Amino acid sequence: MRIGVIGYGYWGPNLVRNFAETAGVEVKWCADNRADRLAIVKKRYPSIQVTEDAGQIFDDPDVNAVVIATPVSTHFKLVKQALERGKHVLVEKPMTRSVAEGQELLELAEKKGLVLMVDHTFIYTGAVRKIKEILDGGELGELHYLDSVRINLGLFQSDIDVLWDLAPHDLAILTYLVSAKPKFVSATGSDHTGRGLVDVAYMTVQYADNFLAHFHTNWLSPVKLRQMLIGGSRRMLVYNDMEPSEKVRVYDRGVKVTTEEGIHKTLVDYRTGDMWAPKLELREALGVECEHFLECVRFNKIPWSSAAAGLNVVRLLEGATKSLAKNGTRVAV
Ligand SMILES: NC(=O)c1ccc[n+]([C@@H]2O[C@H](COP(=O)([O-])OP(=O)(O)OC[C@H]3O[C@@H](n4cnc5c(N)ncnc54)[C@H](O)[C@@H]3O)[C@@H](O)[C@H]2O)c1
Structure with missing residues (x-):
């Protein structure tokens, strides 16, 4: 699984680190609006490509999954774009700002046959x-x-x-x-x-x-x-x-x-x-979770923290x- 991580602020680094350590996963991209955050990515992981434009990740046909760790107000738009471009998604909690948005994303993921998982770390x-x-x-x-x-x-x-x-x-x-x-x-x-x-x-x-x-x-x-x-x-x-x-x-x-x-x-x-x-x-919860996401994508399984679970919380x-x-x-x- 080749992934792109969007958002390298407070929580994003934990996701990049855990996915980088997960067998069977390559972190190909990391996107952030802030150049200073991308400079840190480049220093820590020289092999990861960085961009200020998340659209570049959606355009890459090599990428089959996207991890979204940006502020909540941006989740709906980014998840929708990712699903529309055929990418499986792991999005941070809470999934969306409203039930209507969450419902739309859940239906879109089902229609496209893609995994939409929410990071309910605990x-x-x-x-x-x-x-x-x-x-x-x-x-x-x-x-x-x-x-x-x-x-x-x-x-x-x-x-x-x-x-x-x-x-x-x-x-x-x-x-x-x-x-x-x-x-x-x-x-x-x-x-x-x-x-x-x-x-x-x-x-x-x-x-x-x-x-x-x-x-x-x-x-x-x-x-x-x-x-x-x-x-x-x-x-x-x-x-x-x-x-x-x-x-x-x-x-x-x-x-x-x-x-x-x-x-x-x-x-x-x-x-x-x-x-x-x-x-x-x-074991660190995020490590277990990254492996679970990979397994859900590979074997088309419903995640423990599925879009439906995310919607229950929202x-x-x-x-x-x-x-x-x-x-x-x-x-x-
Ligand atoms: N699971 C957990 O335990 C846990 C812990 C902390 C935060 N979170 C969640 O993680 C998400 C991010 O929180 P945070 O505290 O890391 O926020 P943050 O503000 O520290 O980091 C967000 C990063 O996203 C970048 N960004 C914003 N919009 C972007 C866009 N459109 N494209 C690319 N980059 C963009 C910002 O520049 C910033 O670096 C939130 O949903 C939050 O609830 C989860």
């Missing part, structure tokens, strides 16, 4: 794959809630707010882990820099069966936290991505509520049993934006 981590295994095995019992905190100082984005920047990671994890369809989204947030983009936001996703998911995102936090709690009827789980080891811990804890007949008294029993930390695959973000504008009123999704 679902390729050993931790999230292990959590999926635990949930699918019924270890936690019936799911009650998922509660996520993803906060740090910056990086302020120019074209999106904190929800569109940070929540895609957790929404991708949520929609990967939980197959039920969400019903409602609500969000509140505030803008403290006067840019018209919220920098602190709280988002809630409601499901039909009493399962609730909550997301706290913040660009104004003095510390970096990456934590997710998943509560079930049998056990509970904590995923702390900042932990060097034991990122996932499963707690045999819970409550049992009984009502004593006759005296109409409610009794709550607390269970505090063992905690265990499963062994996790420690649908929740779009609902959250509508709710933000209505002071947190819940929006059907």
Whole structure:
């Protein structure tokens, strides 16, 4: 597979490095609007051709796939051009700025028989794959809630707010882990820099069966936290991505509520049993993801983070934006 990477800013270098190390892939091109970024590419990888015009990559018949790591507002146009020119695409999260754009790209990829994959990096981590295994095995019992905190100082984005920047990671994890369809989204947030983009936001996703998911995102936090709690009827789980080891811990804890007949008294029993930390695959997620993209292109497979998965995330973000504008009123999704 010969690829071209468009966008060599903050995240693009990680993609170029991982694809360059993936057997069966040649990074032929790298495009960026900024000459200084291309000079860095040339210094690090003399064999990669560089250009300020992404169109040159689309014109190259040798290139069969394109990786897009530019700001979100440019995704739709670049992905559309790439698909129209017959290239498979891996695009950064979030896939697009709206459901309508995402839907159009999904249909275009299907019509052309091309792979359209979204970089939902976290679902390729050993931790999230292990959590999926635990949930699918019924270890936690019936799911009650998922509660996520993803906060740090910056990086302020120019074209999106904190929800569109940070929540895609957790929404991708949520929609990967939980197959039920969400019903409602609500969000509140505030803008403290006067840019018209919220920098602190709280988002809630409601499901039909009493399962609730909550997301706290913040660009104004003095510390970096990456934590997710998943509560079930049998056990509970904590995923702390900042932990060097034991990122996932499963707690045999819970409550049992009984009502004593006759005296109409409610009794709550607390269970505090063992905690265990499963062994996790420690490979860099992006390396796993690059290999998966290659495999999907070669064997015409549907990616774990397909266009449909990307669209599920964009649908929740779009609902959250509508709710933000209505002071947190819940929006059907
Ligand atoms: N998966 C992850 O964990 C992760 C982490 C960070 C960022 N991202 C995503 O990666 C994307 C890029 O984010 P970033 O932080 O690297 O942004 P960035 O601004 O640091 O880099 C974007 C680069 O794209 C270039 N660019 C913009 N428009 C272009 C065009 N039309 N043609 C060629 N080059 C163009 C810019 O010059 C810049 O160098 C976003 O979608 C972001 O959400 C993903």
